[in-house]
Amino acid sequence: MSSAGAAGTSNRTYSFKVVLLGEGCVGKTSLVLRYCENKFNDKHITTLQASFLTKKLNITGKRVNLAIWDTAGQERFHALGPIYYRDSNGAVLVYDVTDEDSFQKVKNWVKELRKMLGNDICLCIVGNKIDLDKDRHVSVEDAESYAESVGAKHYHTSAKLNKGIEELFLDLCKRMMETAHAEERAKGNGASQSAATRRGVQIVDDEPQATPAGGCCSSG
Amino acid sequence: MSIQRRGIHLDQSELLCKKGCGFYGNAAWQGFCSKCWREEKQRQIQEDWALAERLQREEEEAYANRQQKSQPQAAVTPFNKFEERKNKEKSSKVHTVTKFFTPSTKTPPKKDAAPFDAHSGPSPSSSTRRHSCLEDERATQEFIDFLKPLKSGREIFKQCRAFTEGMVYKQDMGADELSECVQDFYQNLSDRLQAQFKGSSDHVESVMDEVEKYMMTRLYKAVFCPESTDDEKKDLAIQKRIRSLHWVTIEMLCVPVDEDIPEVSDRVVKAITDVIEMDSKWVPKEKLACITRCSKHIFNAIKVSKKEAASADDFLPTLIYIVLKANPPRLQSNIQYITRFCNPSRLMSGEDGYYFTNLCCAVAFIEKLDAQSLNLSSEEFELYMSGQASPNWLQTRGASSSSSGSTALTQVHNQADLSVLDKREEHVRKGARQLENDLIDWTNEVEQKVQSALESFPAGTPAPAGTAASEPAPAAPSAIDSENVENELLPPPLQPQVFAG
Ligand SMILES: Nc1nc2c(ncn2[C@@H]2O[C@H](COP(=O)(O)OP(=O)(O)OP(=O)(O)O)[C@@H](O)[C@H]2O)c(=O)[nH]1
Numbered sequence: 267m268s269s270a271g272a273a274g275t276s277n278r279t280y281s282f283k284v285v286l287l288g289e290g291c292v293g294k295t296s297l298v299l300r301y302c303e304n305k306f307n308d309k310h311i312t313t314l315q316a317s318f319l320t321k322k323l324n325i326t327g328k329r330v331n332l333a334i335w336d337t338a339g340q341e342r343f344h345a346l347g348p349i350y351y352r353d354s355n356g357a358v359l360v361y362d363v364t365d366e367d368s369f370q371k372v373k374n375w376v377k378e379l380r381k382m383l384g385n386d387i388c389l390c391i392v393g394n395k396i397d398l399d400k401d402r403h404v405s406v407e408d409a410e411s412y413a414e415s416v417g418a419k420h421y422h423t424s425a426k427l428n429k430g431i432e433e434l435f436l437d438l439c440k441r442m443m444e445t446a447h448a449e450e451r452a453k454g455n456g457a458s459q460s461a462a463t464r465r466g467v468q469i470v471d472d473e474p475q476a477t478p479a480g481g482c483c484s485s486g
Numbered sequence: 487m488s489i490q491r492r493g494i495h496l497d498q499s500e501l502l503c504k505k506g507c508g509f510y511g512n513a514a515w516q517g518f519c520s521k522c523w524r525e526e527k528q529r530q531i532q533e534d535w536a537l538a539e540r541l542q543r544e545e546e547e548a549y550a551n552r553q554q555k556s557q558p559q560a561a562v563t564p565f566n567k568f569e570e571r572k573n574k575e576k577s578s579k580v581h582t583v584t585k586f587f588t589p590s591t592k593t594p595p596k597k598d599a600a601p602f603d604a605h606s607g608p609s610p611s612s613s614t615r616r617h618s619c620l621e622d623e624r625a626t627q628e629f630i631d632f633l634k635p636l637k638s639g640r641e642i643f644k645q646c647r648a649f650t651e652g653m654v655y656k657q658d659m660g661a662d663e664l665s666e667c668v669q670d671f672y673q674n675l676s677d678r679l680q681a682q683f684k685g686s687s688d689h690v691e692s693v694m695d696e697v698e699k700y701m702m703t704r705l706y707k708a709v710f711c712p713e714s715t716d717d718e719k720k721d722l723a724i725q726k727r728i729r730s731l732h733w734v735t736i737e738m739l740c741v742p743v744d745e746d747i748p749e750v751s752d753r754v755v756k757a758i759t760d761v762i763e764m765d766s767k768w769v770p771k772e773k774l775a776c777i778t779r780c781s782k783h784i785f786n787a788i789k790v791s792k793k794e795a796a797s798a799d800d801f802l803p804t805l806i807y808i809v810l811k812a813n814p815p816r817l818q819s820n821i822q823y824i825t826r827f828c829n830p831s832r833l834m835s836g837e838d839g840y841y842f843t844n845l846c847c848a849v850a851f852i853e854k855l856d857a858q859s860l861n862l863s864s865e866e867f868e869l870y871m872s873g874q875a876s877p878n879w880l881q882t883r884g885a886s887s888s889s890s891g892s893t894a895l896t897q898v899h900n901q902a903d904l905s906v907l908d909k910r911e912e913h914v915r916k917g918a919r920q921l922e923n924d925l926i927d928w929t930n931e932v933e934q935k936v937q938s939a940l941e942s943f944p945a946g947t948p949a950p951a952g953t954a955a956s957e958p959a960p961a962a963p964s965a966i967d968s969e970n971v972e973n974e975l976l977p978p979p980l981q982p983q984v985f986a987g
């Protein structure tokens with residue numbers, strides 16, 4: 267089925283943009299550093315930066331270039347979200363399983379993303395820090411049923427123990443490939459996004475700025 | 487390679503034109519003078535593209551009779567569309583096209599006198615076109631050189647040239663439509679290349695880069711900050727806004743760099759230079775490269791300060807800080823230009839695109855910035871914005887405090903700052919009052935002294951000032967002596983004023 271859909275593009279390389287969203291300190295940066303560099307809390311890293319990272323994958327014979335965009339998680343940057351996530355193929359929404367609030371933030375992100383991008387974007391909800399399971403404050407059932415209700419997939423990870431991360435991104439890539447195929451079939455050609463959708467840098471004004479700026483978290 | 491050329495290594499023969507015409511040559515023209523370089527280049531073009539030229543003419547003739555029915559429609563197939571667009575502009579275009587291929591005709595005789603003015607040919611000249619001609623030619627040459635080894639190079643060149651020539655005469659179009667045209671062209675060309683190169687996207691990318699470079703070098707003057715937009719107004723607005731935010735400190739933004747470290751402050755300066763330099767580039771990709779270089783300096787500054795790799799939470803605030811410090815020229819125009827005319831794949835998922843997006847975020851943040859986004863009270867914010875107070879002098883004391891996590895600290899400092907300011911003002915006011923009192927006291931004192939002096943010289947005796955000066959000292963008591971000294975310090979009008987009535 268999928269090979270038929272990709273008739274003219276069997277050799278193509280997929281390029282996907284994935285944004286990382288979530289409250290400060292839930293482990294976004296840790297997740298992506300673990301995934302792309304297999305490092306955790308490593309002070310001697312040779313990596314210059316951990317905000318834009320890429321990974322090349324080969325999925326069932328197809329080449330995939332994954333670009334992972336870290337976003338600033340502080341509350342005061344919340345309104346900039348749309349600038350970051352426009353044109354992205356996937357979003358990884360991270361919360362900390364020991365922090366109920368951070369799960370609430372994920373729900374807000376989901377609402378916003380669905381409103382702005384509809385179903386074009388593949389959503390992953392990720393409960394990180396499962397190594398701290400004894401302090402868990404978000405129940406597995408709640409999280410998973412919520413994810414299902416909004417058409418997202420749910421994953422459990424630990425950046426510290428390197429658990430669940432490979433699966434998360436592999437799964438996401440497969441789903442993004444399917445979406446790309448579906449889009450191609452719908453449009454009848456290989457063009458990815460139409461030029462019209464990529465224009466207009468805008469930010470939305472009606473952000474629910476519930477709490478005042480949270481400040482930095484480097485103490486933690 | 488340029489290392490040897492640097493320094494003072496001036497051999498006359500090296501400076502002269504390689505053709506030996508007597509004029510000076512230039513490295514940028516491969517050692518030729520401008521005239522010989524142009525001739526040499528055009529000879530090459532002639533050889534390589536004579537066929538393309540002929541095809542072009544044939545095509546134009548073939549389309550000439552269809553000239554009128556050429557409204558751009560959404561449904562036409564990609565390249566027909568461009569043929570049609572091009573055809574629409576055909577009549578005016580012919581000059582510029584042939585210009586490249588027929589070097590010696592119509593060239594004004596006195597061009598040697600002005601070796602840097604490459605073309606004074608008969609182009610339907612908006613002056614902008616003439617200025618950018620040299621750049622145009624270089625871009626064309628480089629594009630041709632790049633395309634030569636490609637099997638379809640000639641075809642690609644033809645399409646791009648036709649499209650570019652057509653665009654030049656569409657300046658009355660709105661910026662969004664211009665952008666739409668260019669983006670459609672990129673899209674169609676890259677789809678075709680994709681098919682042709684069997685999906686080797688690296689290859690497609692590298693061709694598309696050159697396409698963008700060629701086209702945008704030639705279109706830059708016409709489509710950068712066009713009059714049909716309010717880009718310029720926005721430029722001035724953001725410039726003014728940034729100027730009014732001069733007081734924003736590293737601590738307020740939670741910027742994790744420590745400028746006391748020489749390497750860090752060096753990186754900061756370089757980052758500022760790079761983001762400013764963006765304005766001088768013509769090609770979107772080269773503008774992006776400036777932003778990327780700026781970002782890399784920022785990452786280095788963060789890494790040296792923090793001893794760990796920068797995350798987005800470190801990067802964005804620092805970029806905001808750099809933009810505030812740099813106040814880059816024509817910031818909005820540059821962002822719009824890149825958004826409109828850059829190769830979309832680069833903006834959407836590439837590394838350059840990430841940094842560019844962050845720059846857009848920084849600008850949006852600066853535009854919307856309020857007290858809350860800096861963790862200030864709205865009173866403080868207003869005070870700083872209105873210029874009534876400035877947190878900066880406190881900076882010198884606060885600089886050594888650890889930068890991240892110091893929001894609360896900053897606030898405390900700012901409040902301390904304010905109360906210190908209050909105290910200072912109070913102090914100054916007190917001083918002023920004191921001075922006033924002193925002045926009154928002094929005047930009174932002087933009055934008294936003068937009066938007593940006058941009383942001690944009853945009427946009929948000679949005026950005190952005169953006697954004191956002419957008579958020998960022993961006659962006068964020491965007290966009067968000292969009073970005389972003070973009397974001399976008095977402003978002359980005082981005496982008559984006080985005692986006149
Ligand atoms: N125990 C445990 N700690 C983790 C895990 N992932 C991240 N952390 C810790 O959580 C803290 C925050 O991690 P970051 O990766 O900086 O979080 P972030 O989401 O990028 O935070 P911001 O950049 O501030 O938005 C760090 O101290 C990490 O060491 C995990 O899986 N398990």
Ligand SMILES: [Mg+2]
Pocket residue numbers: 294295296336339797798799
């Ligand atoms: Mg982070």
Ligand SMILES: [Zn+2]
Pocket residue numbers: 503504505506507508509518519520521522523
């Ligand atoms: Zn010469």
